[in-house]
Amino acid sequence: MTDNYFVQKGASAKLNVPFHGKTQDFYFLLLPKATMLPVAAAVEPLRIANQVTNSQLYRWYVMTPDGAPIRCSNGMTITPDLPMGSLPAEASAFVCAGVEPQNAANESVLNWLRRERRFGRSIGGICTGAFALAQAGLLGQERFTLHWENQPGFVERFPDLLPSPRIFEISNKLMTCGGGNAATDMMLNLIEEQHGKQLAIIVADMCLHVRNGGQSTPQKSNYAVAIGSRNQRLLNALQLMQESIEEPLSIAELCDRLDISRRQLERLFSRYLNQSPMHVYFDMRLSHAFALMNETSMSVTEIALASGFNSATHFSRQFKRKFGASPHFFRKGWN
Incomplete structure (x- = not known):
């Protein structure tokens, strides 16, 4: 040149x-x-x-x-x-x-x-x-x-x-x-x-x-921007869920750590996200599994465990519900 x-x-x-x-x-x-x-x-x-x-x-x-x-x-x-x-x-x-x-x-x-x-x-x-x-x-x-x-x-x-x-x-x-x-x-x-x-x-x-x-500067918009709310209890709940993917917390454990009642937590998610806390948490874990499916050679069982699912069968069923194909067929389709 x-x-x-x-x-x-x-x-x-x-x-x-x-x-x-x-x-x-x-x-x-x-x-x-x-x-x-x-x-x-x-x-x-x-x-x-x-x-x-x-x-x-x-x-x-x-x-x-x-x-x-x-x-x-x-x-x-x-x-x-x-x-x-x-x-x-x-x-x-x-x-x-x-x-x-x-x-x-x-x-x-x-x-x-x-x-x-x-x-x-x-x-x-x-x-x-x-x-x-x-x-x-x-x-x-x-x-x-x-x-x-x-x-x-x-x-x-x-x-x-x-x-x-x-x-x-x-x-x-x-x-x-x-x-x-x-x-x-x-x-x-x-x-x-x-x-x-x-x-x-x-x-x-x-x-x-x-x-x-x-x-x-962080790469991703913070939760407040993503959901259009600055409700601190809701933001804390989402952050706690994101940090506990592999070993998911129960609703009772979430409420205990957030110092909030189950009813209050469910109202927050219903008001701002139009979903239940567990549904949002479930989708987080499946999105995490989706990333691992694309970016690693981990087995379906390993991905299930890394995403907080104790049963590969349950994981496969939920993965198919969200993404339209079982993990095995999904991976074959991308190869």
Whole structure:
């Protein structure tokens, strides 16, 4: 690629940002079925930063394991710039994954990640890239995250690793984000650290992106937003249910921990959710099972137990009621 490729003309006035350092290189390794949105959301802030400063602050390259075009989760094919290989000394690399992340990274990818980390590169994961980082043994004690939808399956596969609920995490030389527009927030954070707040604000405006509350922003809307209520007792009940999936609490135990009567609890759920507490709790557990069905190779019995069902038969019956197919047929249909 020529330098002109990285610095393009735009209609906005040039921002005077003094720059006398080295150009920062980013390499994006796309794995099969990577999600395209967060990859574009990570690259575009770099392009725009160059455009509005008329300077080559950043360069970016797309890689695939063997240099061949790769099909993303939306069915579109991306042709890479180059195959995996040794990176420049001060480059940063992101492994980008998407659906079925547990099967995306082969041994050559894992060895490449280990080697580049051993040579001191900054390594990151976009969307579900943390699966590959965990398989390569690179997460250690660092803070990290991945898309919230894939976190239950990740935790079942790597029980000693706990992902953050935040949109992105930057911890030493490890950078991870939950996918989607979180990649833009992560890159804006890096731009602000390297070139100042003014540039980060202008890049965000060019992206028509309203910046969140920084690294501490959670990925999911809180329950108050989701249900349209700030009733604290109801919110506490939902949070307690979510934290007790594998070993579900009885109504009596919920009421005891919440210091509320059964009648009050049922009224709250009926008023705000138009469902009984147990029906809501049941759906939470089945949604958890659905995630494990898609993201792990756990058996149906193991998934049943991990979702708080003592009987695989009962679990299968309820799963079919909610999703229209038994767990066994459901899994076959996705293979």
